[in-house]
Amino acid sequence: MQWTEDLSVGVETIDGQHRELFDKINDLVAAVRQSACRYKIGDVIRFLEDYVVFHFGEEEKYMMRYAYPAYQSHKAQHEEFIENFNELKKELPKLEGGKKPGSYDLSVETNKVVVDWILDHIAKVDKSLGKFLQDKV
Ligand SMILES: [Fe+2]
Numbered sequence: 001m002q003w004t005e006d007l008s009v010g011v012e013t014i015d016g017q018h019r020e021l022f023d024k025i026n027d028l029v030a031a032v033r034q035s036a037c038r039y040k041i042g043d044v045i046r047f048l049e050d051y052v053v054f055h056f057g058e059e060e061k062y063m064m065r066y067a068y069p070a071y072q073s074h075k076a077q078h079e080e081f082i083e084n085f086n087e088l089k090k091e092l093p094k095l096e097g098g099k100k101p102g103s104y105d106l107s108v109e110t111n112k113v114v115v116d117w118i119l120d121h122i123a124k125v126d127k128s129l130g131k132f133l134q135d136k137v
């Protein structure tokens with residue numbers, strides 16, 4: 001997946017973090033597609049997870065600092081992602097390298113939980129936040 005200008009929320013720091021997030025998501029998608037060994041999968045999961053937590057935290061700081069009205073519902077979406085990602089995290093290391101039955105399903109699941117979610121979240125929820133922050137940051 002590729003970050004494009006139409007995904008810009010208009011706040012430079014947030015856009016930069018989204019680009020970084022895309023790189024890490026692409027690493028995960030590639031590792032799952034290749035059914036990389038559990039160590040490699042474990043590494044990319046940790047990188048992505050750390051970065052997601054950092055990024056959500058940054059957005060939430062902005063929301064609190066400027067008393068964003070939709071803070072609760074935006075934060076709830078972040079929490080929902082973490083929950084779904086934690087479920088996925090239990091499944092992915094089972095790939096253990098090589099093509100295994102179920103690896104296709106895990107690819108599809110990863111795309112749904114991570115890729116589809118982030119695209120939808122940026123396009124709607126993060127863009128609304130970006131618009132609100134526009135004249136403030
Ligand atoms: Fe967000």
Ligand SMILES: [Fe+2]
Nearest residue numbers: 018055059126
């Ligand atoms: Fe975001």
